[in-house]
Amino acid sequence: MAIIEGFRVRNFRSLRDVTLGKLWQLQGAAPLTPLTVVIGKNGVGKSTLFDAFGFIADCLRLGVEDACFSRERGGFDKLLSQEQNGSIEFEIYFREDAKSRPITYELAIRKDAGGKVIVERERLRQRRSSQTRGRPYSFLILNEGKGVAWKGNDPGLVIDEDAKFVRVEDLFSRLGKQGEVTEGADYEEVELDDKSRLGIVTIGSLKQHPRISAFRRFIEGWYLSYFSPNAARELPKAGPQKHLNVVGDNLANVVQYLEGRSDGTLNEILRRVAEKIPGIGQIKTHKDEYSNNLYLLFTEKGFSVPFTHMQMSDGTLKVFAYLLMLEDPDPPPFLCIEEPENGLYHKLLETLALEFRSHAVEKKGRRSQVFVTTHQPYFVDALEPEEVWILEKERDGFSTVRRASDDAIVRSMVDEGQPLGSLWYSDYLDPR
DSSP states (O other), rough: EEEEEEEEEEEEETTTEEEEOOOOTTTTTTOOOSEEEEEOOOSSSSSHHHHHHHHHHHHHOOOOHHHGGGGGOOOOOHHTTTTOSEEEEEEEEEEETTSOEEEEEEEEEEEESSSEEEEEEEEEOOOTTOOHHHOOOEEEEEEEEEEEEEOSSOOOOOOOOOOOOOHHHHHHHHHTSSTOTTTTTTTTEESSSTTTTTTHHHGGGTTTTTHHHHHHHHHTTTTEEHHHHHHEEEEEBBOOOOOSSSSOOOHHHHHHHHOOOOSSHHHHHHHHHHHSSTTTEEEEEOOOOTTEEEEEEETTOOOOOOGGGGGHHHHHHHHHHHHHHHHSSSSSSSEEETTTTTTTOOHHHHHHHHHHHHHHHSSSTOOEEEEEEOOHHHTTTTTGGEEEEEEETTTTTEEEEGGGGGGGHHHHHHHOOOOOHHHHHSSSSSSO
16 A cells, blocks of 8 residues: 655645655654544644645646646645745655655745746655665656656666755756766656646656656545535436545445445445444435436435435535445545544544544555544544644744654553543643
């Protein structure tokens, strides 16, 4: 399973400089866990952190300029941290699986002299297969759309690893220097015709760049949930769909897809879902033959007449959608959910947290890394200190983050049996 071990964001709204987990230059830090949960008071930046992942995914899908305006972001100037100049920057440190060498992706976005939003630089780094220590080598370097990309599966380029921005002319002049190119190394010069598009989109579609392709597919596979109960109550047209979309308005179509499988997957999924939603019995689809509209039919325990998903409460509909999403036979590599507790009965929250962890840890190869933001102590009660990060707002208006497990008192109290959510409620995690 691909997993993000560390994430850094700079100059993105209230996140002037925030790091979670391990980076290539922070090897002493513990990596992110398969289930990572960020907590904090209202207004500390949880939604901004959630949107940082969404913004990267939108940059891949739309280009950086359109991503700045997508989802009502308001443009680059609204995203750039107040009183900051220059670029918005991201760094992702991830592994394709537990045995693979980690890869670092660096992305910087800024406005050019004409006011157009462009990709200032992109960089992918990885240690060579024979390398166990030392700095990773770059196998993709793009500065304003120009640079080099290494072919194959082993990086061969060594340049000034401390330099944030290298002129392309200088870069090319260094390629022939002894010791800076692996013998027999195969690279190509790259120049993109659109500086607002990510290089990993264009170059990552080429077969000769397998590592870039793998990273592009990894981000393309991210699922950020913008689930809306109102959207999920809409009547879709009949037609099976394999995956739940980001707002959830194809919920019935996903159930219809599972009904069409002959391996009994749906019955097993619905049995597990019904066990966790109080009062719910059978769940099935119904297609109106005249309108082709598709309904979900739910039967309450003790009653014979079913009701439709249009009559279901927000909380029940949301739990059903999340549980169905976790049962996806082909789950996304990275699943990001903002405040799943909204509208839910508090006693369901611990169950939901345990379901998220089970999905992230125990699915035998069919699992996602799960990233959640929440402000609900009942949800946090089910978590371990190393899974929880506390986001806080400093007096200067910018956010900082720390791991709950870094607090010796918190670790000690959890070891003695105190639930983590209760400690948070009692201000042990956020005493200010």
